[in-house]
Amino acid sequence: MRQTWKHRFRRIGLVAGCVLVLPGVIAPASQASTSAGECRTRAAFPADRPARGNGALPAAEAAAREHDFQERLAARGSAPRGRATDPIKVYVHVISQDETPGGGNVSDEQIGKQLEVLNADFGNTGFSFQLANTTRTVNEDWFTGASGANREKFTRELREGGAADLNLYTASTIPSPEGGVALGWSTAPHEEADNPTADGVGVKFSTLPGGTEAPFNLGRTATHGVGAWMGLYNTFQGGCDAPGDYVDDTPYEASAAYGCPEARDTCPAPGTDPIHNFMDHGDDACMSEFTAGQAERMRQQVSTYRGIN
Template sequence: MRATRLLRRGLALSGLLAACLVVPASSGAAGTAHACITRSAKETGTVREDAVSRTPDEAVQRDLQQHPSVHPAKKRPHPSFTVPVYWTVLYDKDNPSDGSIPDEAINKQIELANTYFRNIGLRFQLMRRNRVATDHTTLHGLEYFNDGPLKRQYHMGNEQTVNIYSANSDQMPGGWFTYPWDYQDHPDQDGVVLPYDSLPGGTDPHHNQGKTAIHQIRHWVGLFNTFQGRL
């Protein structure tokens, strides 16, 4: 039964799969999150999350445009599958504004995800918000290979539930994600980690349209990047 559910999640977008260079967490790390890298990063051995610096909105937009069925447009009705969403907000316990986001921003991000994915039959429904006061060092040192303890503590749901963690880390250009096939061996590591200021209306003036989350959720359901090999 679990294998069937994983297959359903992983193949929900199977008609849109394309090539991507991905680097799993190192074998010595506890996490299983992935970060896409550029060709130059691969050659130098330096891992960078989703392109150069933070995921450029224009690159994400271009990538989405190449798949009209995941870009907002009027399409014929499609059977819907609802993905429960559990959102954990990680913020500095001594400075709540550092990482904290309003409920409105989360709601808008979910609405945006539904706009992008509805034409392929995916719908996201927020089930719970969890706000977690975190010490400054842990928050700002969070990376894709050391997020295991936090995820194990706050992860909820099963393989068809997306856990989204928003944070303000110094090591988080564009966030990171896990693939459907990671779930079987590391179920409590499943999910997406996002820069808190990349949500709609966020404090980053260049990346506050919510497209970073769309990009990473796309990986979570099993899609690869199309633009990686051309950067």
Template structure:
């Protein structure tokens, strides 16, 4: 096992050196295992409980579960102090990915379509903090911690500084009732999640850590620059992947023979991780691989789905060790749905580079008429579409300058001003 991990680390670093290491969850677990040898036994016990839960929960449903999230933004320089919109955009990505509503769903190959799952899990930024006080769910902390993702040896009792206020980072909020996400400079690492068993030993470190450059929905990466650190991981799916781990999902590869290491029946056996954007089909272990699964390492644009089996595993985790999240009142003050108003429509990034994303935070009945025009009043884009299906405008061919985007629905018009800077 150890040999495999070391070999794999070598391979993953070798394949994707310029973009950072996709996921450090396995190494983090290895470190915790060294620190707490009894962790292995606890993990096995939790796995047995989980399998029992999966067997009994079939057909039973709680309806949609909403997970309260707190985002700790740790910054040493201003660019790391990411704007609120980037956080909103990340939440939107999570809600689309976990509810099978993302733009890449139509790309799922036919043989896997019936396995793709709406997990019925959603996320909200916490509206009440652990003391019951109103909050934005965003905790900004100026820090001296240079890299927040720390998977080096903690056996000596040294703690990852980013996760502790007294060490210059930010303390977790009650990890039983909130999903804690720490965002900041990751160095060469993009993200990591704690194993479910770790929460018994180190509850104060339970959650996910993620590099600020891959947090949110950053369509404005420089696609012509192969060294752009954001490049293939720009659509917020590092967080989707890490939260998959947080809900007990494993990587689906390395299991051609013997035990099915991800404990999920409907993810095909797969020899090794996929990087980049593979073309269909890809074969290993004698079957077609699900390289578009969120738990793979493919580029963000080429990921599309969790499976029904992964959904069962996540829901079983929410019925067991993470049940506190379901009982949390962290989202109790959720705003009522807003009417069709200026605040109900988010457009980002602004300035737009290559594309402009649109999020609607209101239920807009019927179709919405979207028009984008330049400062001369010339229409450069027009579509009439349900707000549920409308997500983004490709601005890569537009001349740089100021534009106006108007949204017409329910006899109202909302206009937003945006800059295009390709």
């Protein structure tokens, strides 16, 4: 593996980390208590804070994904172009419990503003997004239980386009790994080939710009989810242990940041925590950047798995 500053400094002064048995959330050992080999921490998903989206993956699962990605990337024998030529088509699927805004029937204006947010947030990455279609479905079961069997049903029925197209679903309650609620979910690029109908990003309807989910109502939940859909991990993936989130220019972070904790520094490696990164879990107003390394990883991931060049 190429020895970057990130990987070199990760080898000294390490803080031991632990992996939760609950799906993929990683927390520093200093914040955890153990029982029968399990690590549990309130820092992963605080009871009074909803999870931004998918948690971190167990290290072994992330390593297996990366191995497959690197093999495919090497087999391709050519690097993707620096910028995507065409906008990514976006199919928005509004799932509501009734036809009122409070019941989840978000307006066309909010959808338009969400696309504006995506285009602004991904502006330095070479990617852009264009609304292709909007569907509206009134289904209370899908709206209030947007996971598991319900998610399988509505993604299978509603999904449009192919691997290169983004399907964005809005609904309400999304259970989080710790039994609370999450603001969104996303599939990863490599998953599309095995289960194409499940591919996409889901967000709580009230997180769209102008929604009621303050401080998460500026549209950054979708930005975070689309980043994952394009191959990025959370910035706290791997905690303080190499290789972290597999991006060289994002500082290590022991656990998710909430709010906007300036100068937070949870790992001994150089650099304060990337609390302003779209792939952390801070408030929407705190999030403002993808790094150049993240942009490159997204280009490589979607070129390899989604055919976006």
